[in-house]
Amino acid sequence: MKAIPAPRRAPLLSRLLLKRRGVLPGFGLSMGITVVYLSLIVLIPLATIFLKTSTIGWSRFWEIVLSPRSIAAYELSFGASFAAALINAVFGVLLAWVLSRYRFPGRGLVDALVDLPFALPTAVAGIALTGIYASKGWLGRWLVQIGIDAAFSRLGVVIALVFVGLPFVVRTVQPVLEDIDLDQEEAAATLGATRFQTFRRVTLPALWPAVITGFTLAFARALGEYGSVVFISGNMPMKTEITPLLIMTKLEQYDYAGATAIAVVMLTISFALLLVVNRLQAWSGRRVSR
Amino acid sequence: MSTPRRAGNDPPWVRRILIALSLIFLSLFLFLPLIAVFIEALRDGVSAYFMAITAPDTLSAIRLTLLSTCIAVPLNVVFGVAAAWAITRFDFRGKSLLITLIDLPVAVSPVIAGMIYVLLFGAQGVFGPLLAAHDIKIIFAVPGIALATTFVTFPFVARELIPFMQAQGSEEEEAALVLGASGWQMFTRVTLPNIKWGLLYGTVLCTARAMGEFGAVSVVSGHIRGETNTVPLHVEVLYNEYHFAAAFSVASILVALSLVTLTLKKLIEWRGLVARKTAADLEGEPGGTPIAELAGGEQETSLRPVERGSTVPI
Numbered sequence: 001m002k003a004i005p006a007p008r009r010a011p012l013l014s015r016l017l018l019k020r021r022g023v024l025p026g027f028g029l030s031m032g033i034t035v036v037y038l039s040l041i042v043l044i045p046l047a048t049i050f051l052k053t054s055t056i057g058w059s060r061f062w063e064i065v066l067s068p069r070s071i072a073a074y075e076l077s078f079g080a081s082f083a084a085a086l087i088n089a090v091f092g093v094l095l096a097w098v099l100s101r102y103r104f105p106g107r108g109l110v111d112a113l114v115d116l117p118f119a120l121p122t123a124v125a126g127i128a129l130t131g132i133y134a135s136k137g138w139l140g141r142w143l144v145q146i147g148i149d150a151a152f153s154r155l156g157v158v159i160a161l162v163f164v165g166l167p168f169v170v171r172t173v174q175p176v177l178e179d180i181d182l183d184q185e186e187a188a189a190t191l192g193a194t195r196f197q198t199f200r201r202v203t204l205p206a207l208w209p210a211v212i213t214g215f216t217l218a219f220a221r222a223l224g225e226y227g228s229v230v231f232i233s234g235n236m237p238m239k240t241e242i243t244p245l246l247i248m249t250k251l252e253q254y255d256y257a258g259a260t261a262i263a264v265v266m267l268t269i270s271f272a273l274l275l276v277v278n279r280l281q282a283w284s285g286r287r288v289s290r
Numbered sequence: 291m292s293t294p295r296r297a298g299n300d301p302p303w304v305r306r307i308l309i310a311l312s313l314i315f316l317s318l319f320l321f322l323p324l325i326a327v328f329i330e331a332l333r334d335g336v337s338a339y340f341m342a343i344t345a346p347d348t349l350s351a352i353r354l355t356l357l358s359t360c361i362a363v364p365l366n367v368v369f370g371v372a373a374a375w376a377i378t379r380f381d382f383r384g385k386s387l388l389i390t391l392i393d394l395p396v397a398v399s400p401v402i403a404g405m406i407y408v409l410l411f412g413a414q415g416v417f418g419p420l421l422a423a424h425d426i427k428i429i430f431a432v433p434g435i436a437l438a439t440t441f442v443t444f445p446f447v448a449r450e451l452i453p454f455m456q457a458q459g460s461e462e463e464e465a466a467l468v469l470g471a472s473g474w475q476m477f478t479r480v481t482l483p484n485i486k487w488g489l490l491y492g493t494v495l496c497t498a499r500a501m502g503e504f505g506a507v508s509v510v511s512g513h514i515r516g517e518t519n520t521v522p523l524h525v526e527v528l529y530n531e532y533h534f535a536a537a538f539s540v541a542s543i544l545v546a547l548s549l550v551t552l553t554l555k556k557l558i559e560w561r562g563l564v565a566r567k568t569a570a571d572l573e574g575e576p577g578g579t580p581i582a583e584l585a586g587g588e589q590e591t592s593l594r595p596v597e598r599g600s601t602v603p604i
Contacts, residue, residue, distance in 0.1 A: 017382040023464055025473040027380050033372035037365075041441055042394055047408040048416060052409055091315045098312045102305055112556050116320055118495075119548035119555075121502030123522040124541040127529050128323035131538070138322065163319050173314070195300060224399030227504035227522070231529070244335055244401040244505065251405060251509060257416060263402045266604075274397040280391060 049233060049267065052260045069237055070246065073184035074265075077243040081222035084161035089215045092169025093207065099170070100177040117166050122227025127162055129234045133159060152234030157242060160228040162209040167216030173207055180206055213280045220273040224266070327545050330538035342528075342539035350516045351524035351540075357432065358507075358520065359500040366496055370447025371489070375481075378455040379463075389390045389452070395444040404509025407434055430512030435520065438506040443499045446494035454488030463483065487562035498551040502544060504514040 006257065013028045053061060094269065099111050133140045133150035143150045150156055180203065188198040226244040233240040241249075243266055252260035300308075332339055342348065373392060377385060395403065409415050411428040421428060428434045462484065466476040482489075504522040511518045519527060521544060528537035 017384070019381045021381065022460075023380050023467055025467075026375060026477075027382075030372040030376040031380075031382070033369060034376050037369045037372075038388075038391060041437075043391070045410055045441070046394070046398070046411045049402070049406055051416075052602060054324050061594060068593065091312070094308060095312050095315070098308050101300075102309060103311050110316065112552050113316070113320060113324075113423070115552055116548065117323070118552040119502075120549070121504055121522045121527050121544045123504040123523075124327065124502075124544045124548075125323065127525065127537060127541060128327050131534075132322050132324050140324065159319070163323070166319060188358060196305070198332065220397060224397075224402075226399065226401050227508075231526075244399045247399075247401050247405065248509065251401075251408065254414070256409065256412075259405060260409065263399075263405060266399055270397040270399065271394075274390070274393060278393075 009079040021271070041278055046267075049260055049263055052256070053264050054260060056257045060257070061261050061264075063069075064258050065265055069241075070243075070262055070265075072238045072247045073241050073243045073262075076154065076157065076241065077223055080157040080242070081219050083158050084165055084222050085114055085215050085219040087162050088165045088169050088218045092214055092218075093173055093211060095170045096173035096177050100174055114167050114170050117164050122164065122171075122225065123231070125280055126160060126228040126231030129163060130156075130230065133232065151232050153241065154233075154240055156232040156234070157229055157240060160232050161222040161225060164228055165222050165224050168221065169211060169214030172217070173209045176207055176210045209280070209283055213277065216273065216277050216280055220270065220277065223269060223273070298412040311596060324545065327538055327541050330534060331542040333534040333538075338535060339539045339542075342533075342536035343416050345536075347516045347519070348521075348524060348540055350417040351519045351521045352543075354432065354435065354518070355501055355520040355522075358436040358439045362443050362500045363493065363497050365440055366443055367447050367489070367493055369444075370451050370492055370496075371485075374451035374455050374485075377452055379460050392445050392448050395441055400408060400442055400503065400505030401509060404438045404506040407437050407441075407510055429510050430514065430518060430543055432518070434510035435507050435518065438510045439500050439503055442506050443496045446496035446499060447489070450492030450495065451485060451488050458484055487558055491555070491558045491562065494551060494554050498548065575583060 013031060017031070018027065056064075095114065099107065099114075130137075130151050132138050133143070133156060135141060135144045135149070135151070136152070140150050148155065150159060184202050185198050188202045189195070193201065224244060226242075226248070229242055230245055233242065233245070235241055237249075243262065245260050247266070248260045250256075250262070262264055294368050301550045331342075334513055343401075373388075376382075377389065408429055411417050411421060411434065413422065413429075415429075428437070462480050463476050467473075471479070502522055503520075504526070508523060508526070511520065511523055513519060513523060513527060515524075515527065521540060525541045525544070528540060
């Protein structure tokens with residue numbers, strides 16, 4: 001009687017990770033490429049920030065992170081990003097509504113151009129917005145007459161951040177509006193609700209998850225934004241200096257410890273926001289599909 | 291892609307006011323800046339415009355941008371296909387963690403993305419002394435620019451492909467294997483043709499971002515004119531030197547590129563939609579393929595299928 005040959009064992013990576021073995025090949029190869037590349041390009045470089053911070057020492061770290069100039073930068077970054085995301089939430093819902101419910105000449109073009117901030121390099125957006133809102137620009141010259149400095153001020157920062165965050169709310173709300181069952185709105189109308197009541201009581205509740213997701217995405221994007229803001233903000237320390245610019249300034253002065261400490265604060269906030277966005281999208285996805 | 295469902299619901303005056311409000315908002319933030327770029331670019335006349343975009347420094351900036359794009363995009367395409375294959379075709383531990391990690395570069399501020407490479411390869415960085423000893427320059431040179439570009443465009447292809455391949459399922463690939471195809475044959479004859487629209491879509495987004503990246507590249511470039519300036523950095527240099535018309539002229543190239551990107555994007559969305567609709571019709575399955583749930587939980591909606599358009603923050 002011949003001995004039955006032992007079954008060929010799966011490679012180590014597959015044995016460790018796979019929950020169930022399918023027939024498809026290439027797990028080891030594709031997983032290997034993914035993990036190695038991810039580690040080399042993203043994880044190891046990001047880890048150096050935390051490594052570098054540990055060499056600064058706690059007291060020095062807090063001194064940098066809580067200095068008045070840093071605090072002013074956080075306040076501006078958060079305040080301006082929040083204001084911009086709020087403006088985008090309101091007009092994002094309006095745009096999504098108009099694009100998904102109405103037909104008007106040029107609708108297709110408008111729909112395509114909403115994505116422009118995703119595709120346009122931020123530096124170009126920065127100089128274009130500055131050109132318009134500066135005191136000699138097309139809009140700036142009128143705003144100056146009524147006492148509003150739109151460029152080289154905090155308002156300028158908000159304007160740039162509205163631009164970069166513009167597509168987020170539109171693109172999260174639009175598919176929801178298109179999927180909504182119009183029967184409910186019609187039922188509300190039949191039962192005597194006015195158009196506005198129907199919107200507020202029937203449509204809006206269905207939109208909330210998408211609006212909040214879009215808001216958070218726009219907010220997260222605005223926090224990290226650099227290119228469009230530097231041109232329009234004027235970059236005055238304590239007044240119009242956003243956090244990414246503060247990091248940049250410290251890097252240019254070869255103050256790597258200072259730059260790293262502030263980067264750690266920003267990274268921590270960004271990671272937290274990423275997790276929030278993931279939860280939110282799971283939540284809004286569930287609300288949409290059920 | 292959207293089609294209005296019913297326009298008759300709201301009274302005409304409400305419709306007109308809402309459309310007007312949207313158009314005013316878009317004019318203030320989108321249309322006017324777009325038009326301004328071209329008008330400012332042509333302020334000193336057409337010949338000055340062509341002088342600006344054919345100046346030696348501009349041409350060398352264009353070359354550098356193309357070079358770093360040609361390094362970053364293929365790398366991220368290979369990675370994107372590999373990651374999407376592993377994530378959508380196998381069930382393994384830590385899958386949702388892996389998806390979150392792939393998304394990381396999107397959440398990181400571009401300035402920090404550039405900074406991490408300065409900390410690694412800069413003169414005072416971890417590998418600084420080693421690189422100096424062998425006379426290798428990464429920061430303030432082309433490799434650093436390519437690295438920073440790769441980092442910021444890292445997730446684009448993977449993020450488009452994952453939902454796309456998830457929606458397609460693996461039946462056709464399994465059938466090919468059962469019928470005797472080798473792994474490579476299955477990949478080139480079944481997988482690639484199936485994912486081509488998703489792959490193309492991700493590649494277009496990745497390329498657009500790679501060419502336009504400013505913050506991350508600005509940190510690692512050192513702004514050496516004619517040597518380490520990419521097109522967006524060259525725009526900044528010209529602008530800061532008060533060569534406004536020249537800055538806007540070079541910027542207009544980037545605007546044209548982004549308009550091409552948007553057109554391609556719409557075209558692919560439309561083609562991909564048509565292709566998938568026909569496939570669904572052939573199978574007698576109205577409404578197309580349902581989006582299968584990603585194993586490992588709630589990640590499926592963070593990634594949208596192609597026909598809905600992308601929420602990727604470029």
